[in-house]
Amino acid sequence: MTQHFLLSAKARTLSVVQVARMSEEEARAAFRAIRWATTDGDPVCPRCGCCAVYEYASRPIFKCKACGHQFSVTSGTIFASRKLPVRDYLLAIAIFVNAAKGMSALQLGRDLDVQYRTAYVLAHKLREAMAAENETMTLSGTVEVDGAYFGGYVRPENRKEDRVDLRLKANQSGKRRVVVVMRQRGGRTLPFVFRSEGESLPSILARVEPGSTIHADEAPSWDELHTRYETRRINHSIAFSDDGACTNQAESYFSRLRRAEWGQHHHISGRYLGFYAGGAAWREDTRRKPNGALYGLLIAAAAAHPVSRQWKGYWQRAR
Incomplete structure (x- = not known):
């Protein structure tokens, strides 16, 4: 092996x-x-x-x-x-x-x-x-787009009869933010922080070059991408991949960022979430490089x- x-x-x-x-x-x-x-x-x-x-x-x-x-x-x-x-x-x-x-x-x-x-x-x-x-970088080719929410944790009530549905906006803290990532297959990872996935569309249109193919899930926020790009959708309630359409690389990035939040920082403020997201993207893009090369890259940066x-x-x- x-x-x-x-x-x-x-x-x-x-x-x-x-x-x-x-x-x-x-x-x-x-x-x-x-x-x-x-x-x-x-x-x-x-x-x-x-x-x-x-x-x-x-x-x-x-x-x-x-x-x-x-x-x-x-x-x-x-x-x-x-x-x-x-x-x-x-x-x-x-x-x-x-x-x-x-x-x-x-x-x-x-x-x-x-x-x-x-x-x-x-x-x-x-x-x-x-x-x-990443401030001026653009992506092309096959690009995966996905979003994941971070922060704004609300502690549930002790007794079951007192608990409310935390998925509803009225029961949330208002501090929750979504990290929308654009990841080019074989290329770089660009994360951005918004209040909702729909707010990310102007950034996607500015950062993903025309003629690219976008892979996204079935969230309605990505419907408008069909007017600008060849867009392939995957329904995650049915499968993680279907005939090559998937967002697995974007999910891999979110896995790294989520583990950093849970295992290292325990809490990430929405105000500084963009810094943590950018650091996780750098680690994800350089994961196949030896630590000596990473050391030199970060000193140079x-x-x-x-x-x-x-x-x-x-x-x-x-x-």
């Missing part, structure tokens, strides 16, 4: 111990090599893009000869204005990518020996970097991502 990829030695190309044993100088050099890979690690001014830069001997910062801007190896990235050593950020990335179903801020804070607040913002910054390249306006100074302002 063929061994599953994740159980093989090929899936383990990075050890967290190797990253933890780095010195701060080695960590800065590793981050520098990935951030400025096009210049072989030579720093580039994040303000004007000038390559004429000299390095201070007394402290690990650079100064641009053209505009005089002083910057560090993390300036202009999602780790700008950092307080932790660069090695701790690399260690956090190594721990974060090793978690197949995601990682809670509480566990990450314990592993790094930092406050919960620090770990919470750091984890969300990494999720933001994971999903950054974090180094290329600008300063986060959502999470920089998160605890210092009214949210």
